[in-house]
Amino acid sequence: MANTGSGLGPPVGQLIPPRPSLRTLREAAAGCRACPLYRDATQTVFGEGSPKARLLFVGEQPGDMEDRKGHPFVGPAGRELDDGLDAAGIDRNDVYITNVVKHFKFTRRGKRRIHKKPNAEEIRACRPWLEAEIALVKPDGIVCLGATAAQALLGRKTTITAARGRFVPSPFDAAAWATATIHPSAILRAPDDEARRTERVAFVRDLKAIARKLSEAGSRTAAARRAG
Numbered sequence: 331m332a333n334t335g336s337g338l339g340p341p342v343g344q345l346i347p348p349r350p351s352l353r354t355l356r357e358a359a360a361g362c363r364a365c366p367l368y369r370d371a372t373q374t375v376f377g378e379g380s381p382k383a384r385l386l387f388v389g390e391q392p393g394d395m396e397d398r399k400g401h402p403f404v405g406p407a408g409r410e411l412d413d414g415l416d417a418a419g420i421d422r423n424d425v426y427i428t429n430v431v432k433h434f435k436f437t438r439r440g441k442r443r444i445h446k447k448p449n450a451e452e453i454r455a456c457r458p459w460l461e462a463e464i465a466l467v468k469p470d471g472i473v474c475l476g477a478t479a480a481q482a483l484l485g486r487k488t489t490i491t492a493a494r495g496r497f498v499p500s501p502f503d504a505a506a507w508a509t510a511t512i513h514p515s516a517i518l519r520a521p522d523d524e525a526r527r528t529e530r531v532a533f534v535r536d537l538k539a540i541a542r543k544l545s546e547a548g549s550r551t552a553a554a555r556r557a558g
């Protein structure tokens with residue numbers, strides 16, 4: 331049913347094409363008006379990366395830079411993510427990176443656009459895009475970056491402190507396992523250089539554990555699923 335009378339368009343479930351590919355999904359998502367966030371955002375920022383990625387990273391929502399450029403994790407948090415992946419020996423070209431919510435949510439403060447957390451309704455409205463991405467990529471593992479992604483995917487009460495470094499069965503059939511680590515913006519928000527260094531070291535430790543998990547024979551299950 332269309333979300334009539336609110337300026338909203340049809341729910342995401344009605345926008346997903348039959349037998350979608352990542353390309354047709356992205357095209358359909360470009361016109362998404364399923365929640366109010368489309369109104370102020372510049373554009374939909376859909377996931378990107380290898381369609382055969384064994385790792386699928388999920389952040390919260392595009393930031394200011396991502397909203398302008400139309401690509402996920404290309405701003406300051408994206409640079410932290412790139413550096414972390416590099417240090418852990420994970421090639422960004424081999425992974426798929428997306429967000430729980432595909433439009434930038436913000437409040438204006440003068441000329442600045444200040445990130446605002448998406449609410450449960452916005453996360454719910456956007457979820458079918460993420461589910462469709464996961465179903466197509468069929469990664470071995472899903473990596474939640476930060477609490478918003480971890481709570482959306484692993485359960486409302488998830489904390490990063492408890493979930494990081496742990497591997498749990500994926501809540502999605504198309505993936506084998508899931509884990510969580512900090513959102514790279516947590517490094518940027520650390521109060522001083524020393525705290526930033528500590529956050530970075532712990533982030534890279536998590537990413538290295540993820541790289542090791544991938545190299546375990548057992549995590550080939552999703553690759554076998556893909557082939558089958």
Ligand code: URA
Pocket residue numbers: 389390391392393396401402403404405407408429515
């Ligand atoms: N933060 C996110 O969660 N996602 C992005 O794409 C950029 C910043």
